[in-house]
Amino acid sequence: MKYLFLIVLSISLTSCQEDTNGYAISGNVKNLENGKMIYVSSIDQNNQPQIIDSVLVENEKFSLDLAEVEVSGLSFLTIKGVNGNVMFISENEPIKFEIYKDSLDASKVSGGKENQIFYEYLNHLKGLNQEMMQLRMEMQQMATTSRDPESMARFQQKELELRERDMVFKKKMIKENPAAYVSVLVLTDMQSMGASTSELKEHYEMLSEEMKQLPLAKSLKSGLDKRSAVEIGSKAPRFTGPDPAGNQLALEDLMGKVTLIDFWAAWCRPCRIENPNIVRIYNKYHDHGFNIIGVSLDRGDQRDRWLQAIEEDKLTWPQISNLQFWDEPIAQLYGVRAIPAAFILDENGVIVATNLRGDDLENKVKELLEK
Template identity: 30%
Template sequence: MLKTLVITAIGLLAFSANAQQGFTIKGKLTGVKNGQKVMLSYRTGEKEVNDSAIVRNGSFLLKGKVKDVTKAKITLKDPKADKEPMTMEKMMAMDEQDFFLENKAFSVAGSNMKTALIKGGAAQADYLVLKSQLKPLEDKMKPLSEKMGQYFKENNEKAKDELFPKLRAIRVDMTKVEDGFIYQHPDSYVSLDLVESKSGVIDPKRFEPFFKALSPRIQNSVKGKDLAARLKTAKKIDIGQPAMDFVQNNTKGVPVSLSSLKGKYVLIDFWASWCGPCRQENPNVLKVYQKFKDKNFEIIAVSLDNKKEAWLKAIAADGLPWIHVSDLKGWKNAVAADYDVKAVPQNFLVGPDGKILAKNLIGKELEEELGRLIK
């Protein structure tokens, strides 16, 4: 009898261990038609994973495995939905929500996906706490966002300009709530996600206190280690530091180095032909270049294009007469990696001594800074 109990206990432990090796998501949605598709998307390591299940009698089941806690998105779609391009209205109407996925059992319950309650795992429990803290501000923002959408449709610039400060003020209050959550929950993957959201362009002085607030366990997670490495790079390319030298080919295949321009004021301009904001900013940069090009000033533009034809066409179309280089590897551009460029446009103003003087000078800021430096 004792032997049987021991064997049974071992079997249960083995079953429990196996059950925790992956995740399960069991959903029950009322008012949802049979045949609708539930889409699940998330990252595990470097891999982007997309999975799906069909709703039957309001229920669905998804299974999988993740390497670490990760933010995921779950969406309810009609397979018969039109194939027209995505619009802002369609995007806003998507029946979906984010949640924190880990190798645990999850439940999804509600009338639709957007308002469903998703439970499972410690990180998701933390996320529900954060959502409850943000809800009053989101409720205030929702009608204003709808108004802003209407003003965009109407091209009502005056109304947009008047409404924007109100939206911005609410966003500032939401950021305060999120920042408070980081300090109150240092051992949470939700806090890690919030810190990562501040890493588009890392300012070490602002970013490091939030990163250091995280617990050692979270800092040593896969994502935490990546952010630590990026923070280290950000310190190397901070204002006052020597700009890292690089060599890439110009439009004619001739190697050009940053160090060959030492002795001049140099703007390292990261851009791409496909980047709308970059193309919008180009006329401003061109105006500044024409004003200072004969005053010891040069621009070396590093493109994140991967197609030479598109790159050359954009240079010609925008009339950009300065130095252009690229390895045509897109987001894997070697210089962009060295300078931790995760978004474009970005730029670095380098002085004649090779040290970084300023970063991300947009619009009139570049002209004003050069006017102050170059007499």
């Protein structure tokens, strides 16, 4: 799962503020010696961190008046000689910090509605990530000791429930905070988590007009327009790509009566867990006209791992990859932001279903073949 908490420092944001009451920061830093420098940074227009000011710590305290901001943005504090940072929103409100030098992640930020909403969301993601990591550890232990299908199915159901609970939280946050640019970040995360185009469009329209003018919102809208090209009912975009031997394979040459385009990677645990099910369905229906095209998002320096996964998981259908990780051009063409991702095509190359797994995938394949 790709979450905002892990990538947020690479995003540039702006939003309009109606009221400007000043922009000042102050706070405490536990156990930090006098004379240490704290740097205030923001993300510039090139998505790079830029130091905008600094302040010395005296008696474990600091305070700094900053110029009023015409637009709010993501900012963060760093301490010289200390790894990590403390994120906050540069809104025109007094902002207070309680910083723990030895555990920056535990630091607290207060002041301003935007910061309150921002940290509510980050705290949600921290809790969700902890639950997901624990579940995946249990799944990995199960995989090494037993391959009991029923037990693995229970783990998959628990993971699905976590994802659904997370999506409910995200939708609620956008609905309740349409004028907060944190909602644009949440919407971006929904896209990364594989939310449908219709869901994303619905919640994009909930945003205030000011929020829709943010660079991130405009980028999101552009992505949604591209995703519309791979909605159910659309003709699947054509592509070619290299197989493990370097031969160029084309979609139109690999299609059957029913075709599954399966986006996966050797490093993707949910993909590897689902592979036995896909193998079973392929072996059952291939002779009746069911074809699969695997498109891998593996890295260039992990080609051997990709080939090993194909062999270990017994993936006997054509495999394609440019080995460019998330920059895989076929994945970008199809708007893939999370894997596993699947597109099911009919005999005319029209997308008839997406992201089906387990029995749902088999039932759809059977239904289409019987038409």
